[in-house]
Amino acid sequence: MGIQIYGFWRSIASFRVRVALKLKGLPFEEIPIDILSGEQFEAGYATVNAERVVPTFIHDGHSVYQSLAIIEYLDEIHPTPRLIPQDAKERAYARSLALMTVADAHPLVTPRVRNHLATAFRAESHAVEAWGKHWTTEGLATYERLLSHRPPEPFALGAEPGLADICIAGHVVTAEYVKLDLSPYPAVARLAERCFAMPAFSTSHPFEQPGYRAASKR
């Protein structure tokens, strides 16, 4: 049985998993769960994912949750090409870079958080937008400082793209969503450009997914 992903076009975490699968050349089927309309809370998906979030990775009847855990798992069962280096210090650096968006910046700008801001604080759309810009800017600034300290050659950890690049590229997609100008972050912008020149990244971009095309035609 092949690989199935429950995902959503807009979801940055789904984007990360899509890129990882494509870099490894693994075919997969993506089953859309519309997290904007609340499909993740319907009974059907609740049995698939106890947290009611996307993505869920399923292979041979085995499920893995959380994009970073999915990418680590893929790297263990299909090690070629490696997305996480073998050297312990380099692995740690790759994971540190990944987590700066996965665990700090990105969780603050997901649809469920934006919706809850509107409900809990009667936040107007411009204030929710400013909130998104604020946290995404924090992430960009952190990455710019780190990439200036250790310049990509040409990817974050070396010659080939990996976990860190996937997560930084996803952060740049979030920056597109919240309409941020990348010019104050030239090292980040160059890295993302290099990534999106590769089909594994460009074809995984949210705006290239069938769900986005269908939504934008409505």
Next chain:
Amino acid sequence: MGIQIYGFWRSIASFRVRVALKLKGLPFEEIPIDILSGEQFEAGYATVNAERVVPTFIHDGHSVYQSLAIIEYLDEIHPTPRLIPQDAKERAYARSLALMTVADAHPLVTPRVRNHLATAFRAESHAVEAWGKHWTTEGLATYERLLSHRPPEPFALGAEPGLADICIAGHVVTAEYVKLDLSPYPAVARLAERCFAMPAFSTSHPFEQPGYRAASKR
């Protein structure tokens, strides 16, 4: 040169690293960075941690950022006792459980987020408190569903505590902070009780740190 941690008594991410070091029996020095008063933004710490967050792990002049990356690194360089299982599916499950709080619930309730809610939405303290309860409850409910589906024996992945237990125990400390009743989450409560019966967990608890004692005397 020994292990140094820049951390803070209240920081759940610092708690996770403290427990991991103690479970492995590794001595360390913790240097406090008061993230409530903004010490993480001072020039001295900015050169230590480009993201201006705690914890930072330093060993032999090498720095690792982000609690999950630090624990993975520790498990690679000091594999006994293992905090992350060796089997790929079990590793994935441990990381999935960890990330549910590390990447979803916890980032929403950190001091920088609570402060920004107050600034950006003029949120009053009771509304910020409700926000904290909301996201912490979401995390508890997810863990309860997962632990009911695969009961701890007696720890989340088996006989010994590991990464998942550390992260769930940290989430339970957050629940203490926001004054949540754990009785609707009996499996989570039992797991946390088992964890805090061990000195590695109990002596790592935020309220057992010198910084908390000093702050509560003021």
